[in-house]
Amino acid sequence: MAHRLIQQRRGKGSPTFTAPRTGVGKLSYPALNEERKMVGEIIEFLHDATKSGALAKIMLEDNSMALVVAAEGAFEGQRIEVGKNAEISVGNILPLGDCPEGAPVFNIEMIPGDGGKIARASGSYALILSKEKNNVTLKARSGKIISFDNRCRATIGMVSGGGRTEKPLVKAGAKFHKMRVKKKFWPIVRGVAMNVIDHPFGGSQHHPGKSKSTSRNAPPGRKVGAIASKRTGRRKKN
Secondary structure, eight states, rough: OOOOHHHHHHHHGGGGGGGOOOOOOOOOOOOOSSSSEEEEEEEEEOOOOOOOSSSEEEEETTTTTEEOOOOOOOOOOOOOEEEETTOOOOTOOEEEGGTTTEEEEEEEEEEETTTOOOEEEEEOOOOEEEEEESSEEEEEESSSSSEETTTTTEEEOOOOOOTTSSOOOOOOHHHHHHHHTTTTTOOOOOOGGSTTTTOOSSSSTTOOOSSSOOOOTTTTTTOOSTTTTTOOOOOOOO
16 A cells, blocks of 8 residues: 655644644734724844844833834834824834825735734835825735735834845754745655656656646545646647
């Protein structure tokens, strides 16, 4: 009897393939208050293995704490304003309806008060294209145009750590820890390089031995290769 494929074992959901919970805390904006502007101060920056950008811990004027995604250029001791009528400055948190057109924003709420869901990876931001009565249209870095409620909050600027991907990993150990903490599927071994017991394409012949085109409805142990492929073979030259 053949072994279970790694994608079958991962799908079962055992602790072997579960990302370790090494986060420093839950990210969230201060409680939504549409009428009052709050002032705080960045007291500390934190590293979270599950996030690509730095985190900033903010102490507000009512002595409550907020953990948010840090903006590029923020510093300890920086004054942070939260809410309507806040100054248009890097790191401040405002409703989208109060942000000017063309401003870069990140950590954008999808629903007013949800704490921020969009554009949170290092170096990410979105640009405000236009504003209407109740909606604000943003353009993501992917080019996608998205409309939000004008009460949704966002942070002015871009997420810190924009040059993160420019540093080489150098060794496999660094890549291992990077992929492990995010629950990524790595390393990926070619099916033809496996033993015949471990994969439908395995064996000593170094080629699949059967058609790589697989039905969309194939069982999990056979659903490998070109799944529901629209075409196969080499493209013809025109």
